[in-house]
Amino acid sequence: MKKYFKSALLLLCSVCLFAACADDNDSNPTLKIPETFVLNTPNYAGYTVDLKSTTDSLSLSWSQPDFGGFPVAAHYMVQVSKGDSFKVSQEQADADQTGAKKADYANLSSVLTDCKYKYSAEELDKLIEQLNGWDETNIPNKANVFVRVMSYIPTSTGTTDTVYSNVVKLNVAPYYVMLKAADPELWYLIGACIGDGQWTNSADAVGTSMIPMYVAPDQTYNTKTGKGIIEYVGYLTTAGFKVVKTPGSWDDQLGSSDGALTIVHNDGGSSNICVPSDGYYKITLNTENYSMTVVPYTPAVSTYPQMLIAGDFNGWGTSTAMTACASSNNHDWFYDLDTSADKTTAKFLTDSSWSTNWGGNDFPRGAGAQGGANIPVDAGKYRVFFNDITGVYMFMAK
Incomplete structure (x- = not known):
């Protein structure tokens, strides 16, 4: 049994995109929304995956839903449930200000356009730890995880009816990791x-x-x-x-x-x-x-022949040069900072006069301002990046 999607807007757009002329509409395929589609069972579903020792990416793949031959660019999201129920999503639970709703599933991926996905064992571990509310005292040696894929067709006004794949059961050995706010995803x-x-x-x-x-x-x-x-x-x-x-x-x-x-x-x-x-x-x-x-980018841009970094780590000396990322028209600089012994401070400057310098209150990333505060730097090893057009900086842990 198949559901027939009858959105007039989507069909009108589809006609504009794919119909050659009005008199051959009868030969065009009709959009049909299938009941389900196939999520392939990965080979690692046959054994217990040790999430702590698994360093290689884990893969999932699935077949494209059969939309009756209709040319559709479907989108996908991989979802994980702690108990094969998929009733309350993490987003729904977060939006419930009463706290009554408890999530039993969450999205493992963001929006995908391919019928495949690679993820890390650490990503899965953090997700199921959060869903189950485990801490270091009650995390189990083994656990079951249930995975499915959601498919939908995006439109200018939202999405059409969603379609869900079959559910695949995974067996994992989780481990405890201290959860904190995720760092911004970098590209x-x-x-x-x-x-x-x-x-x-x-x-x-x-x-x-x-x-x-x-x-x-x-x-x-x-x-x-x-x-x-x-x-x-x-x-x-x-x-x-x-x-x-x-x-x-x-x-x-x-x-x-x-x-x-x-x-x-x-x-x-x-x-x-x-x-x-x-x-x-x-x-x-x-x-x-x-x-x-x-x-x-239309604002005026200054070009500097060098960029220096100074702080408590070098006695505020003005001879520690950063490395240019490009040989010409360069505006990005980096420096390898080792302050493992203790926390420190830092600023960026163009020369020993300190007439042009950037600082800020935020760490490990932020937007530096001319003459800004000393950047507080935690103890550690970092590759420090600085863009002299926008003043943004980043201390990337090594």
């Missing part, structure tokens, strides 16, 4: 016009071939997923670039469908993103839905 620029232009995709290349995007001032981020809006301002050329989520992997990336500025997420045949002319641009990425814009 990295890479390409012929980024850094050294060598397209070296590796963790060691962050700062040379890859430049991280920065948190956006005055933005808030999902405390559970870290998703939200991140930005980058810098000089781009027509040589092209892409954006990747994880250094060393091309699995999650943003490219172009037309070799220009039409951005696509995880499109297997995507081209490089190319600006129409060399110049300064602002890139804005919403990591919740992978929408991204690249627009000209």
Whole structure:
């Protein structure tokens, strides 16, 4: 038995997109909403997955729902339940100010357009720990986890009827981890016009071939997923670039469908993103839905031949130079800071006169202001990034 979706708006849009002319509508496929679709059982479902010792990504795959041959670009979300009930989502529980609603499932992924997904054991562990309310005193040696995929068709007015896959049961050995607000999700620029232009995709290349995007001032981020809006301002050329989520992997990336500025997420045949002319641009990425814009940046920009970093860690000396990420038109700098012994402070400056310097109250990331406060730095090892156009900075733990 299949449900027939009758949204006049969607069908009208579909006719505009796919119908050649009015007199051959009878031969066009009719959109049908299936009852379900197949989530494949992964091979690791056959044994207990030790979430603490599993370092490789875990994969899921599924078949595209059968919409009766209708050309549909479906979206997907992977969902995890602690008891195979899928009655109250984490979002519904969070929105309930009375506290009466308790979540029994949550989204493991954000919005996907491919019929596959890779996730880490740590992501799954944190999710089920939160759903079950475990702490270090009651976390079990083994637990069952239930996974399904939700599919829907996006429209300009919302979504159509949702379709759910079958449920797959996983057996896991969880471990306790102290839960805290998730760090903002970072993505990295890479390409012929980024850094050294060598397209070296590796963790060691962050700062040379890859430049991280920065948190956006005055933005808030999902405390559970870290998703939200991140930005980058810098000089781009027509040589092209892409954006990747994880250094060393091309699995999650943003490219172009037309070799220009039409951005696509995880499109297997995507081209490089190319600006129409060399110049300064602002890139804005919403990591919740992978929408991204690249627009000209018009304010005046100053260029500095060097950037220094100073603080208690070096006695406020003015000779500690940062490294330029690019050889020309550079505005991003990095420095490897080792302050393992104790907490410290830091500021950024252009020369020993201190006439141009940036500081701020926030750590490990924030927006520095001219003549701002000393940045409080926790003890640790960091690769410090600074953008001299916007003043944003980031202390990335090593």
